[in-house]
Amino acid sequence: MSLSVQILKNPDFRYLVGARLFCHMGLQALAVIVGWQIYTITKSEFLLGLIGLTEAIPAIISALFSGYAVDISTPRRVYRLCVATLCLNLAALYVLGAGVVPMPHDMLVPLLFVGVFISGIARSFMMPAYFSITPQIIERKDYSAASAWSNTAVQIAVMTGPVLAGMVYGFMGVGAAWVLPVTFMTLGFLCVLNINPKRHYEKVGIDKSALGNIVEGWKFVVTHRMLLTVMAVDMFAVLFGGAVAMLPAFASEILHVGPEGLGILRTAPAFGAILAALYFALRPMQTFPLTRMLWSVAAFGVCMIGFGLSTSFLLSVVFLAFSGLFDTISVVIRTTLKQILTPDHMRGRVSGISFMFVISSNEIGAFESGTAARLMGLVPSVVFGGVMTLIVVGATYFVTPNLRHKLYSADSEEEKSS
Secondary structure: OHHHHHHHHOHHHHHHHHHHHHHHHHHHHHHHHHHHHHHHHHOOHHHHHHHHHHHHHHHHHHHHHHHHHHHHOOHHHHHHHHHHHHHHHHHHHHHHHOOOOOOOHHHHHHHHHHHHHHHHHHHHHHHHHHHHHHHHHOOHHHHHHHHHHHHHHHHHHHHHHHHHHHHHHHHHOHHHHHHHHHHHHHHHHHHHHOOOOOOOOOOOOOOOOHHHHHHHHHHHHHHOHHHHHHHHHHHHHHHHHOOHHHHHHHHHHHOOOOHHHHHHHHHHHHHHHHHHHHHHHHOOOOEOOHHHHHHHHHHHHHHHHHHHHOOOHHHHHHHHHHHHHHHHHHHHHHHHHHHHHOOHHHHHHHHHHHHHHHHHHHHHHHHHHHHHHHHHOHHHHHHHHHHHHHHHHHHHHHHOOOHHHEEEEOOOOOEEEO
């Protein structure tokens, strides 16, 4: 346990975790404010899903080359630029959304979508930069602990950002609420400015064209079955199973709570997630079996089914909290595996590809949720998504018999047999 806490004595790692904390608080607050404001204006579940698609499309397109840009550049510089862009974008959204510049709703809604679009571009470069910075400031044996501490910061952000945004929105109005994401992102930028990696690894070679290097990254992922499997399971499971985008509709139509209740619902998964993240931060996993990840994803799907069927606010919060706990187990496993299995000179590209999977599962999953809710109805769409998650897990289990018996150690490059 002492070794896992020792990593916090590294000032660069503390600033990196601080940046993750505040940037995600800003993004989470943004999601609540934009979601509630657009739903209040339009009363459209479809537009709630479209918010996710609006962020996903530019993120996926940019992710095709964002990882390569990180590999040939300095990750810290790219990270700074991304956070600075998000700060400026949120400041512009504050001016629009808070009514500093009054405008009719038919103009405001499209401009909010433009802000979400820009956020997607910045995030596509941000994740590969973070992934590449991490091994520059910590040792290999600390990958698992670093992943858990980083996820703890993210989950604290997910737990506090939405509830603060919801409470401020509900009690003080939209103008005061828009101050929060701007403030959080600015604090994140200050943390990024203080990160100064001491270890530098070899950059990607320049003997190939940009396209050749991008293709090389894809070949590495596609031919490495363990990497491809953990990315694919995460993408398809959350693509169908995620219900976050529908929370404003559930809060309003099913559970009959206002923005304050919405903030609590969005915070609930983080409550369970932070318990799991803190546990693994203090007691890092030593081996990372695929079966453990599959069981955790299956449990996540069960929680989504329970949430979809619940008509009790308290019970819904409980199901969401457990969904966050099981999802975090999966996150720690797959994040550490990606760090262990990815060579230094390819970290940006592998992370960029991974981000495409993540953004597809989260943001396109939000669009899928909105579309399914429109076609099936709100509750059936969430139950259907949970069932599809279980099908994805079952199919993966049966088609990967060899991978199920492989273990990877955080402090060793060698693969072990279970």
